Amino acid sequence: MFSEVTLEDPQSEGIVNMEAYFNDLASLLDRSLAPGEVYTCAFDAEVSDFVRMNRGKIRQPGSVSQRYLRLHLIRGQRHAERCFSLSGDLARDRVDVAAAFSWLRDTLAELPDDPHLSYATEVVSSRSVKVRELPAADEVIANVLDAASGLDLVGIYAAGPVYRGFANSLGQRNWHQATSFNLQWSLYHRADKAVKTAYGGFDWSAGTFEAKMRDARERLALLAMPARSLEPGSYRAYLTPTAMEEIAGMLCWGGFSGRALATRQSCLFRVQDGEAAFDASVGFTENTLDGVAPAFQGEGFARPTAVPLVRDGQLVGSLVSPRTAKEYSLATNGANAAEMPESLDMAGGTLTASDALAALDSGLYIGNLWYLNFSDRPACRMTGMTRFASFWVEHGKIVAPVNVMRFDDSLFRLLGENLVGLTAERELLVDANSYRSRNVGSMRLPGAVVSEMAFTL
């Protein structure tokens, strides 16, 4: 079985070279295998520019070129893995490949059988290539800083090709590459009063950037109004899609994990047990088809185009990795080992985004939330801070920025009895994290109006 999605500039020699390198590497692994052995491998590479900005100037510009291979060797029911960096020169990298096989074989000899071993045996190959020419990073930065002339801008531009590959000794080959950019910037009024904006994608459009910068400047002007400090208590609130990203991020922290649900560590186990529920308008789906993450996972299993997780406020599915599937006699659905969504999609509602402030009437407009954590995980109770452009609204009009406030409330209430409505429009929010490598995850989320949200500090 094979699928292919291609959108590339055939002249892009460097891009082709990375794929050719991976295929040569996989052939080397094939040749290195001894009888009775199976291998799977995951390839992770990128050539990135990172330009950090502060005070409207360049703080730290640089580039990173990296290649990693996670090689997994299986013999019978025994297996182990070794991850190592690669130079890109196969003549030299074959030394590291040989060292990896040697270590893996020595290790396997000492291990017991693993009852939960699972790897893809049905060959499902695929190729997805999204390559568009991006302007040079220094040109983009010049445009950004010129557009922010006179403003206190701080942020990061990350851009370049990201590559993910999978191969196994059964002949499966999966290739995913995308050249993308992600600009995240904040315009500061003073102290902690700022407007944060993100612009990410595959095609840099000067017009789109200018529109976003114009909108940010307009919101920045609102921060010049005297700020209001609210007393602790319950307030009606509108959470923008960006604020919802932080809340959804908490659900991603084991909430949908098949293993965490089976071991009662998920914040949603009470929903699974029928003891709690969200409002009937709430739905979550792992929507690989419309996300930016690869359609295959580290053990080579293909991901379904969509995995329904919450429907009509009830838990209807979970993300099940191959290992969890084996342990708990479930069917895997191509989840990664951590069983975290990579393309989480929340169903929209009926509220138009332009009517959100009117629906809020009077209360808090929360542009961003920050640093959430659970204060009582089984109760799905979480705490966190408002951040960046958050405002007090009266009769549908913004009247003042608000000083940061801490909320502490259960999502069973916020997206349950207290949910007034979700916006029909949803935003695609591309993950900007780059721990070790640039993330390829995303979320598509609506905004939400809630009748009460508990603030404590």
Add this chain to the structure above:
Amino acid sequence: MTESLHADFKQIKCTADFWSLRMVDERAESFSVRKNVPQPPSMSVDRGAMLTVYADGGHGYAATSDTSRAGLQAALDRAAAWARASATRSLIDSRSLPRPALRGDYASPAADAKPWSRREWYELLAQESRAAGCDSRIVDWEASVETRNAEHVYLTSEGGEVSQRFRFVMPNLSVTAHADGDTQMRTLNGYRGLAQQGSEAMLERFGFVGSGARVAGEALQLLAAPNCPSGVMDALLLPDQMVLQIHESIGHPLELDRILGDERNFAGTSFVTLDMFGSYRYGSELLNVTFDPTRPEELASYAFDDDGTRAERAYLIRNGILERPLGGAISQKRAGIAGVANARADGWNRPPIDRMANLNIEPGDATLEQMIAEIEHGVLMRTNSSWSIDDSRNKFQFGCEWGQLIEGGKLTTVVKNPNYRGISANFWRSLKRVGDELTLEVLGTPYCGKGEPSQQIRVGHASPACVFAAVDVFGGDA
């Protein structure tokens, strides 16, 4: 690695004011037994180099996993191109920056000791796993360890040569208990909270042997416990909660790059401003905080930071007064204020930024028994489980795995879901007792996140137990 690297560094060419090479070769092994099933072991080998260039007033870096001479030359060329391209728009004039030329080396304690074998690790982890899975209400449990060996080499065009070798041991044990619609997790000092440099001898210091049954017993106690009551009371925080309190409400706010605004788009700013150093009362007179890279077993001890500055112990807060920030050589130059050697990168592919390293609270003179006896109405909390603080590092809310009420000077009822909230600027001024050396533990975390691009780094925190007055305490939902 070092000999050929020195030769390659001499051969690569650059026409710039200054350039440096930072090579990192880090090897990690992970072993785990979950629910009595040995998990497949993994090993990682991560090797690469970062070249940094100062030219024409600009500066730039390029990192590569191609450590051949040609690969290093290509990265050096790229870094030089960035330096020149950014020169006219650079926030920092690189002509004013120090050009490190120090020579020296460092090695963790027992850096050359023979490590435990896979078999030895699996036997120990299996033993603790068997002991932890002792009750039908225990629904998940795991004993694991990660060991790391890292070699760092830093060379500069000014003749600087620094070589440092590290060895880290990071065991973990966690148990999850569930019954009657509630789930409670108990760990040995928090997830990867046991993290030190040196050998496996650290296991004995923390009582890892025997911890499976002990931690499981505590998880079951929590399952049967009432929620922590709400109210204003004294809080006795043990070291495995103090590490989080120090980290979030002293460490991050004192990072000089935050104060200078670099982190405002991501990790945040700070309520601390430059004018506070030398006079601001951060805490009560009992509060003494040091940056101490010299404690051998602590997770972030080293002789030089990643910008080649020699690392030395320094007081950040003395008798409650703020003295100096956590800022490396570049930040110090920008701010015009003395700092410490804390420019650190989490690997070869990320540039150094101001980080915590070992950030410690100096011990006081109270025994644990004295501290408990002096509390009329309070709660003991241990082992962090939840952390949240605002982007200025002021309004916080933290939660712990384990709570125990203190009534009339005695420990009484065990309580679950103990949480407390406060404001950094006030909280440390309510510090009313600092435990003695016997209450001190040397802990840390390998997971401090910060930076754009993102970085996750190892930090150490040594702390005694401490008592805070009039804390806003509360529990979980009924």
